[in-house]
Amino acid sequence: MYNLLIADDDYEIRNGLCKYFPWDVVGFHVVGSVENGKEALEFIKRHEVDVILCDIKMPIMSGIDLASELSSLNSKVNIIFFSAYKDFLYAQKALENGVRRYILKSTNYQELIQAFTNIKEELDQQLLSSTKQGQDFSKKIIGTIKEYVEVNYRDATLEDLARLVHMNPDYLSKFFKKNAGMLFSEYLMQIRMENAAQFLGDIQYKTYEISDKIGYSNSFNFTRAFKNYFGMTPRDFRNQKSSDNERLENSFE
Template sequence: MYKLLIADDERKIREGLALLFPWSQFDIEVVGQCSNGQEVIEFLEDNEVDIVLLDIVMPKMTGIEVSKYIYENQLGIKVVLLSAFREFEYAQESLRYQVKDYVVKPTKYEELVRVFTRLKRELDEQTRAALDMNVPEESGIVERIKRYIEEHYATACLDSIADELNLNVFYISRAFKRKTGMNIFPYLTQVRMSKACEYLQLPDIKIYEVCSLVGYTEPRSFSRAFKKQFGITPTEFRASFGLG
């Protein structure tokens, strides 16, 4: 079944969406609920998700900011936005991040059926394309993915890996998960954090430069990922070596 994450800062809305809509009829299971954008990012770092249903206006990070994160990190996740209003500027901005659809609250049953019927069709087509491919043995694919990430950790993303292997994004994501027990993105993050540790021990390189060298565009995202991995910030890590 396809995995859906629901995010809305109103508990009643997200629980209602999770429990009252017949997701199983669309081969979809709700694998998580989040109350803010930051929780969504953290959930995506550790879990396999095919679709996210995001409220636009949420604390910490908006649905648009989460959509941007998904787009820039090439996570291959379908995004549907929720909003109480048809904010034109939000709708326009979401187009830049390849958001699949835009649903107005309060949500109507027929509208959800329309949106998720189409998404299921897209996901089914991706699945069939992956199954029809003449591909090598999965363990060999996983080793090639790891090698590519090791060599291109600063720029690697799902699309670039798929292009390198000449395989479907949908297929490589699931092959990697089956063989390693983890998603590609968390593995890429581990490699980036390991490289960051090496750079942070070099006194002539600034922390913001390390951020860029390991593939992050925003220092805040880099620091958050680093602290999650090691329990300390990049500044604290560097200080442990007597470096400012």
């Protein structure tokens, strides 16, 4: 359902549209009705509105002036003019101010149904496109973060990444959890531990050297973190990996 505001200074038309037109059938919910453009503007500032069905000639602030004001505010509200005036000048001004439709009040019931069915389809497409763009943006940000961490895992911090992707650290933390399915600290730990395991396969590196290479200044903290992650100490992991390699070599002899 999309939120619809109706603005018309004619009470009978306004009341009839609100009460007797089957908006729910075409995917809309009337959230309010007002008498002029000024009231409409104030309502939009306080409430979530997707579409406004608006008369052109209204006291205090006309529909044209309302459309111009919303355009200057970069409002995302879709404006539909509903007017008794079939005038090219009105239609031209409507288009200049981003008005989506110009519907005549002489339009019959079925034509109005069809018009708002079409508007609903357009809004659905906009929403789908916006959602896809948001998903693409999220994937790009997460990809950037992961690429950075894979290279800079030794010194990577959430603050560094927040500066990299131009986000607040607290927001980035929540963003990463939502889109990556784990905390940033968990991902950083995973990358560090996977690299530590690779280094342990090379006997030239001592445990304290591996500890420093992956970002732990204290080898005791590294040993504890490694054991929590793999269920064994770095020494036991290296011994097991060495034994596994020996068995693999013997199997080919």
